[in-house]
Amino acid sequence: MSNHQCPQHSEFVASIRNDSIGDDIKAHMAGCPKCQEVAEVVRQLAPLRESADDAPPFADLYRRAQTRSILGKHSRRSTRASTPLRYFHRATGAALVAASLLLTVLPLILKPGPGGLLMIGPLLALLAATAGGILLTSESPGIAGRAATADVH
Amino acid sequence: MSECGLQQVYESVAADLYAYIQRACGHPSDAEDVFQETFARLLGSEFSADREIDYRRYLFRIATNLMRDRTRWSRRWRFDQMPNETGRPPESLYVDGIDAHRALSEMKPKQRKLLWLAYVEGLPHKDIADILGVASTSVRVMLARARKKMLTHLGRGLR
Numbered sequence: 001m002s003n004h005q006c007p008q009h010s011e012f013v014a015s016i017r018n019d020s021i022g023d024d025i026k027a028h029m030a031g032c033p034k035c036q037e038v039a040e041v042v043r044q045l046a047p048l049r050e051s052a053d054d055a056p057p058f059a060d061l062y063r064r065a066q067t068r069s070i071l072g073k074h075s076r077r078s079t080r081a082s083t084p085l086r087y088f089h090r091a092t093g094a095a096l097v098a099a100s101l102l103l104t105v106l107p108l109i110l111k112p113g114p115g116g117l118l119m120i121g122p123l124l125a126l127l128a129a130t131a132g133g134i135l136l137t138s139e140s141p142g143i144a145g146r147a148a149t150a151d152v153h
Numbered sequence: 154m155s156e157c158g159l160q161q162v163y164e165s166v167a168a169d170l171y172a173y174i175q176r177a178c179g180h181p182s183d184a185e186d187v188f189q190e191t192f193a194r195l196l197g198s199e200f201s202a203d204r205e206i207d208y209r210r211y212l213f214r215i216a217t218n219l220m221r222d223r224t225r226w227s228r229r230w231r232f233d234q235m236p237n238e239t240g241r242p243p244e245s246l247y248v249d250g251i252d253a254h255r256a257l258s259e260m261k262p263k264q265r266k267l268l269w270l271a272y273v274e275g276l277p278h279k280d281i282a283d284i285l286g287v288a289s290t291s292v293r294v295m296l297a298r299a300r301k302k303m304l305t306h307l308g309r310g311l312r
Contacts, residue, residue, distance in 0.1 A: 055171035
């Protein structure tokens with residue numbers, strides 16, 4: 001049997017580390033290669049625990065953690081504040097794409113004569129589609145969005 | 154979590170957690186950052202427990218995940234391949250020339266964590282599995298491999 005997998009694992013490890021192994025476990029270990037392995041590893045690792053550096057002081061840790069927490073809150077507030085702008089941004093893009101489709105289809109429906117005013121339709125459609133595509137694919141809320149969220153930082 | 158509550162958790166867990174991070178991290182400069190970040194996550198979380206052991210498990214799990222993320226990041230950018238100014242690992246990686254430290258640092262990060270959690274912290278397999286995010290049943294096999302590897306590194310393989 002290997003003691004290191006039994007419910008008393010923690011006690012077994014602690015007893016090896018403190019060199020306070022009972023006679024029964026010593027007798028068991030003499031004939032159990034697995035337990036010998038465990039004991040050897042525990043003995044090797046123990047000095048590494050003892051020689052570890054001291055943890056950074058609590059005051060520093062708390063101050064930094066608090067700063068991080070405040071920055072995290074600001075970042076979340078900033079994201080929330082810019083959400084309506086992002087939706088508006090996308091809606092504008094979608095409207096422009098829709099308008100471009102309309103301008104493309106409208107001349108065909110109205111059957112314009114050569115050189116008519118409606119010939120500018122395809123040109124406007126192209127411009128609207130380009131602008132809409134840029135707005136739809138861009139993630140930034142733009143200058144207005146950045147200005148609106150600047151105050152929360 | 155209040156400052157007082159965090160201080161209580163810090164006093165009961167900090168020394169063990171920092172030792173774990175230092176040895177498992179591989180990069181001493183990263184240890185303080187990971188430690189700091191671990192407590193910052195606890196402070197920013199909604200986690201609450203009655204027992205100290207639950208905080209201990211929670212913090213060890215956060216630290217393990219943070220170290221894993223850092224390892225992936227450094228692997229991606231190959232920072233772990235870059236020598237430092239002297240072309241040698243920092244002196245603080247070696248503790249009074251103890252072979253065990255070198256043996257440990259030559260092992261895979263997961264094996265380092267496994268050995269530390271099992272044989273320094275003395276945690277049961279279930280808790281180790283929870284902290285490392287692996288199946289409880291595989292901890293036993295992974296530990297056996299890690300032990301053998303460490304003893305091989307130390308030139309003390311048992312027959």
